[in-house]
Amino acid sequence: MNVxxxxxxxxxxxxAGYARTSDYKQADVIFLNTCSVREKxxxxxxxxxxxxxxxxxxxxHLLIGVLGCMASRAKERLLEEEKMVDIVAGPDSYRDLxxxxxxxxxxLCAVNVQLSLEETYDDIIPVRVSGNGIxxxxxxMRGCDNMCTYCVVPYTRGRERSRDPQTxxxxxxxxxxxxxxxxxxxxxxxxxxxxxxxxxxxxxxKASEEQKxxxxxxxxxxxxxxxxxxxxxxxxxxxxxxxxxDDVLDAxxxxxxxxxxxxxxxxxxxxxxxxxxxxxxxxEEYMALIDRIHAKLPDCGITMDVIAGYPTETxxxxxxxxxxxxxxxxxxxxxxxxSERPGTYAAGHYxxxxxxxxxxxxxxxxxxxxxxxxxxxNRSYIGRTxxxxxxxxxxxNKEELFGRNxxxxxxxxxxxxxxxxxxxxxxxxDATQGTLIGIIKK
Ligand code: SAH
Ligand code: SF4
Numbered sequence: 001m002n003v004x005x006x007x008x009x010x011x012x013x014x015x016a017g018y019a020r021t022s023d024y025k026q027a028d029v030i031f032l033n034t035c036s037v038r039e040k041x042x043x044x045x046x047x048x049x050x051x052x053x054x055x056x057x058x059x060x061h062l063l064i065g066v067l068g069c070m071a072s073r074a075k076e077r078l079l080e081e082e083k084m085v086d087i088v089a090g091p092d093s094y095r096d097l098x099x100x101x102x103x104x105x106x107x108l109c110a111v112n113v114q115l116s117l118e119e120t121y122d123d124i125i126p127v128r129v130s131g132n133g134i135x136x137x138x139x140x141m142r143g144c145d146n147m148c149t150y151c152v153v154p155y156t157r158g159r160e161r162s163r164d165p166q167t168x169x170x171x172x173x174x175x176x177x178x179x180x181x182x183x184x185x186x187x188x189x190x191x192x193x194x195x196x197x198x199x200x201x202x203x204x205x206k207a208s209e210e211q212k213x214x215x216x217x218x219x220x221x222x223x224x225x226x227x228x229x230x231x232x233x234x235x236x237x238x239x240x241x242x243x244x245x246d247d248v249l250d251a252x253x254x255x256x257x258x259x260x261x262x263x264x265x266x267x268x269x270x271x272x273x274x275x276x277x278x279x280x281x282x283x284e285e286y287m288a289l290i291d292r293i294h295a296k297l298p299d300c301g302i303t304m305d306v307i308a309g310y311p312t313e314t315x316x317x318x319x320x321x322x323x324x325x326x327x328x329x330x331x332x333x334x335x336x337x338x339s340e341r342p343g344t345y346a347a348g349h350y351x352x353x354x355x356x357x358x359x360x361x362x363x364x365x366x367x368x369x370x371x372x373x374x375x376x377x378n379r380s381y382i383g384r385t386x387x388x389x390x391x392x393x394x395x396x397n398k399e400e401l402f403g404r405n406x407x408x409x410x411x412x413x414x415x416x417x418x419x420x421x422x423x424x425x426x427x428x429x430d431a432t433q434g435t436l437i438g439i440i441k442k
Pocket of ligand 1: 037153240267307336339340341
């Protein structure tokens with residue numbers, strides 16, 4: 001999401017007459033787009049900022065801006081504590097950046113962390129700087145209304161609002177014209193996408209009959225995109241199990257160009273902890289959703305996020321997490337230790353009471369189980385043929401290409417005259433825990 005946002009920032013700065021440099025030592029302005037989801041992410045930003053301090057000493061006119069979630073969270077404190085920060089802009093203030101830069105040059109206030117109920121940057125065509133020219137992110141909504149107790153996102157990124165579908169189509173059309181082959185639709189809670197032309201989701205009840213009739217839900221957006229761009233491979237994330245509805249599964253099932261792949265964070269396998277977290281589903285409901293996914297989308301890749309050591313988590317709760325993992329056997333997981341985030345409901349109500357060594361041991365158990373499952377999943381592809389979108393040349397061997405199958409797993413195979421950007425049928429002959437090894441299907 002930050003990659004996608006940075007591309008919006010580039011577009012806004014280019015429009016204002018700035019040019020990009022790939023060498024930060026040449027820059028007049030450096031923006032750090034930050035994440036606050038865990039303490040570790042914020043620490044990384046602080047380290048980066050202190051690395052920049054020597055640059056500032058040699059180049060006093062250099063301006064440094066902190067963008068994104070950490071800007072929302074730390075606001076003016078960033079200017080006071082991190083002496084080298086000149087500009088602070090939250091996720092909804094990027095249109096104001098050229099003005100903030102001017103202000104900083106004049107030593108005027110250069111902070112804007114106002115969150116918006118409307119901003120979706122829908123008219124801005126991001127400048128694609130981070131990708132490979134094959135695969136791009138397209139933001140379809142911003143913010144989150146879910147208020148999971150541990151999570152800082154609703155406070156740093158604001159209320160949920162969806163982007164006008166026509167502007168999404170326009171952006172994808174440009175990507176298709178430029179030769180992109182794959183797009184990933186992005187939202188913190190994408191299944192909850194709802195566009196009705198009336199602003200934030202929370203005001204939908206007050207929408208007119210006309211607006212309600214013409215509203216576009218996620219399954220409709222997905223269908224619209226898939227049918228308009230049959231030559232593109234389409235992915236999306238992140239799905240909150242609470243908001244994932246069967247019409248989305250049906251939309252995937254009826255379109256071959258939508259990848260059979262779902263990122264479906266579960267966070268915990270314990271009903272008690274899930275309730276504590278305000279996740280809005282039980283373990284049984286989650287398992288039933290997994291069963292429906294398998295029934296409607298055989299061969300669907302499923303990945304997850306999970307948190308170890310949420311406040312009050314017992315050994316029994318942890319065992320429930322491991323057993324849920326065994327039920328699903330995820331392809332891959334993003335696995336975290338609970339990190340208390342100031343301002344969240346959990347930080348205010350439940351002490352961070354699982355000792356760090358216990359959290360770490362539980363996380364290690366989760367990681368090791370996931371490694372087994374990933375290895376098993378990957379081995380199950382041996383002997384099968386996967387359609388791979390070639391994304392790049394292998395670092396280890398210039399004669400080999402790498403790319404992903406529809407389930408999102410990376411495969412490496414001899415190029416044999418094929419090039420980046422092609423869809424290629426690859427027969428899988430071997431697998432490691434992280435990668436499929438294949439040959440081109442004759
Ligand atoms: N909107 C997505 C998640 C966005 S945050 C969803 O609900 O699924 C990405 C992941 O970071 C979360 O799924 C969660 O596993 C993790 N995370 C969020 N807050 C955290 C915290 N305080 N400590 C540890 N992990 C956290
Ligand atoms: Fe955070 Fe929950 Fe929203 Fe995901 S759904 S961004 S975890 S509040």
